[in-house]
Amino acid sequence: MIRVENVNKFFGDVHVLKDVNLTVEEGEKLVIIGPSGSGKSTLIRCMNYLEEPTSGKVYIDDVELTHKNKTEMARKCSSMVFQQFNLYPHMTVLGNLTLAPIKLQGVPKEKAIEDAYGYLERVGLRHKADAYPQNLSGGQQQRVAIARALATKQKIILFDEPTSALDPEMVQEVLDVMVELSKENITMICVTHEMGFARQVADRVIFMDGGTIIESGTPDHFFENPQNERTKSFLSKILR
Amino acid sequence: MMFRAFMDGPFGPSKWMTLFSDFSEIFLIGFFTTLKVASLGLCLALVLGIVFGVFSTSNSKILRTIARVYVEIWQNTPLVIQIFFLYNGLPRFGLVWSQFVIGVIGVGLYHGAYISEVVRTGIEAIPKGQYEAAASQGFTYLQTMRYIILPQSIKIILPPLTNQALNLVKNTSVLAMIAGGDLMYHADSWSTYKLVYGPTYIVTGMLYFVICYPLSKLAERLEKKSKEDAPAPVGSDDAGKGGAEA
Ligand SMILES: Nc1ncnc2c1ncn2[C@@H]1O[C@H](COP(=O)(O)OP(=O)(O)OP(=O)(O)O)[C@@H](O)[C@H]1O
Ligand SMILES: [Mg+2]
Numbered sequence: 001m002i003r004v005e006n007v008n009k010f011f012g013d014v015h016v017l018k019d020v021n022l023t024v025e026e027g028e029k030l031v032i033i034g035p036s037g038s039g040k041s042t043l044i045r046c047m048n049y050l051e052e053p054t055s056g057k058v059y060i061d062d063v064e065l066t067h068k069n070k071t072e073m074a075r076k077c078s079s080m081v082f083q084q085f086n087l088y089p090h091m092t093v094l095g096n097l098t099l100a101p102i103k104l105q106g107v108p109k110e111k112a113i114e115d116a117y118g119y120l121e122r123v124g125l126r127h128k129a130d131a132y133p134q135n136l137s138g139g140q141q142q143r144v145a146i147a148r149a150l151a152t153k154q155k156i157i158l159f160d161e162p163t164s165a166l167d168p169e170m171v172q173e174v175l176d177v178m179v180e181l182s183k184e185n186i187t188m189i190c191v192t193h194e195m196g197f198a199r200q201v202a203d204r205v206i207f208m209d210g211g212t213i214i215e216s217g218t219p220d221h222f223f224e225n226p227q228n229e230r231t232k233s234f235l236s237k238i239l240r
Numbered sequence: 241m242m243f244r245a246f247m248d249g250p251f252g253p254s255k256w257m258t259l260f261s262d263f264s265e266i267f268l269i270g271f272f273t274t275l276k277v278a279s280l281g282l283c284l285a286l287v288l289g290i291v292f293g294v295f296s297t298s299n300s301k302i303l304r305t306i307a308r309v310y311v312e313i314w315q316n317t318p319l320v321i322q323i324f325f326l327y328n329g330l331p332r333f334g335l336v337w338s339q340f341v342i343g344v345i346g347v348g349l350y351h352g353a354y355i356s357e358v359v360r361t362g363i364e365a366i367p368k369g370q371y372e373a374a375a376s377q378g379f380t381y382l383q384t385m386r387y388i389i390l391p392q393s394i395k396i397i398l399p400p401l402t403n404q405a406l407n408l409v410k411n412t413s414v415l416a417m418i419a420g421g422d423l424m425y426h427a428d429s430w431s432t433y434k435l436v437y438g439p440t441y442i443v444t445g446m447l448y449f450v451i452c453y454p455l456s457k458l459a460e461r462l463e464k465k466s467k468e469d470a471p472a473p474v475g476s477d478d479a480g481k482g483g484a485e486a
Contacts, residue, residue, distance in 0.1 A: 048376055075378025086373035090391045099387060100377040152377060 007056035034208035078156040079149035087133040139170030270426030281347035288352025293359025314353035362393030402459035
């Protein structure tokens, strides 16, 4: 369970998150939508302390995230999938998947490799185990990144616009993997503009604008019957 | 007349004969001392360069300041003065080192400052996303450097690093000024004693050339290779193959 309490974030004078409160249950699939600059990335980056809130608190399973424990908490609790993949280019796909388990979690090398093949199988890239990231397409790289996130066996995976940097024809292969993933008891928090995905997978959708959560509800609520004017105007633009 | 002038001239055969009869005991000893000073000095410079290069990219203001001060002082004063200081200055504080040790520490500190800048540039070339991916997986700062950032920086760092090694070899010759027992020192004192100048310096130069030329060719090759690979960042065959190994 993740609890965000009265979180404010300033970048210099810019007030990016304004007193945000949010609780995400274990196993919940949460989709965050909102216009550019509304603070979506900043919010999920507060959940693994890539950004530290200016004030307010973030708890994971009732443990407060602090500057001191953020590395340990990242190691134990959450993984992240980035818009730009951020694979390690000097390592093979297999190296990318096994680095953290071997170096951080003390998994024996043979076991880590065996597990890695399993995760690659799940994202359909077993045959690319020995390839280097730069020799893969964008869609393949992002699927490797998802497998890398899975390889550390965390309960929480944070996705920050995982399909936004992809060529259109590669979006679906990544979404397919994420839909598969959503059948498991993993907490998925996902910033995305893929409304079809949100509708199919989300337990809850939240709409952010100007650093606050404007509206929150089930996908049905959102797409059939949004209440707030700003939500409506955003959705009308994006669903058109 | 002409013939006699040649035979007795500064480059005459007798001079060369004198030189080669003493070659092994004079030049080779110096040559190997120079090699030893250079390789130990290079090791020291590498360690210092990596440590201070990492310092100067860290989040800690104190570490960054320490690195800055070191780099600025050692880069902006002549090596000769640094060596003289170690030789004449430190004994006043009770620290007496042999010329050999002074040579190693002197060139090590001096080139460590330059290598630190080379390392800093290499580290700064790695995109922010790599740090974020590492942090999101729970790597500490030092682990991030060791497993993720430095292995990628190597390709950028290697060509200028080889140039530093080359300059380091040449710079060991300042040891001659404190009777350092190196190649230049032996050449100099022997030539003064035997009054054979021209050939001595030619041969000495050639001995430095023998070490430095391969290094400069290596630097050229690495430079070319790193330019060819430029858009695709680092893909050496060892790192990460068949799983992650340090
Ligand atoms: N490191 C930073 N330094 C300064 N300002 C920042 C920084 N990161 C984000 N911002 C600013 O904070 C605001 C919110 O950014 P954020 O990235 O959270 O928005 P977003 O909702 O994810 O937008 P997008 O859809 O474009 O990704 C923006 O105005 C952005 O310019
Ligand atoms: Mg964003």
